[in-house]
Amino acid sequence: VELANLPGYGLSSAIYTRDPAKVYAFRAGIGAGRGVVHADHPGAEAHLPFGGNGRSGNGGRLSGIWVLDQFTRW
Template sequence: DEAIETANDHPYGLSSAIYTNHRLWAYRFKNEIRAGMVNINNTTVGAEAHMPFGGTRASGNGARESGIWVIEEYTEWQAVNDEYSGKLQLAQMDTAYTAPKAPEDWAGLLGI
C-alpha cells in the first residue's frame, strides 16, 4: 500500500516496475499505479517500440505518438476501386444475362 501510494504521490509517472513472485500483488500494482508503462519482473530501461511511449501526469512531452495507433490518428481509411480497362463490367458473378451489342454508329443508334 505504502509503495503504491508513494509512487502515485510523485508528480511524474513515466515508467514503473515491480519484482514479485506473487501474481496478485503484480495485478494489484498494475491496476493501481499511475504510470504510462508498467513492468512486472523486468527493468524500466527502454521502451516498447510498438506501443505508445509516454507517461502520465508530468511525464513525457504530452504526446504518445508511436506504435501502430498513430496510423489511425493521422490517417483515414479510403476504399478505391480503379477499373482502368475502359469497359463497363457486370458484377463479378455468373448470370444468364447477355449484354446487348452496341450499334455500329450513331445513325443506327438514332434510327436515322
C-alpha cells in the same frame, strides 16, 4: 504503490514478487505509464504509442502506425 504515485510523474514502474496478490494490487493502483512484472524497462518502444502520463507526459502518441493520425488529416 502509494509512495510511487505520490510525485505525479508516472514514468515507469516494476515489481518483483512471488505474491500474486501484490502483483494485482500493483497493476490496479500504479499510475505509471509503463509497468512490468519481473522485468526491466529497455526504454521506449518505437512500435508502441506513448507520450507519458501525469506531469511527465507530453500528450503525444508519436510511434507505430498511430503516428499517421498525428501528422495526417484524413
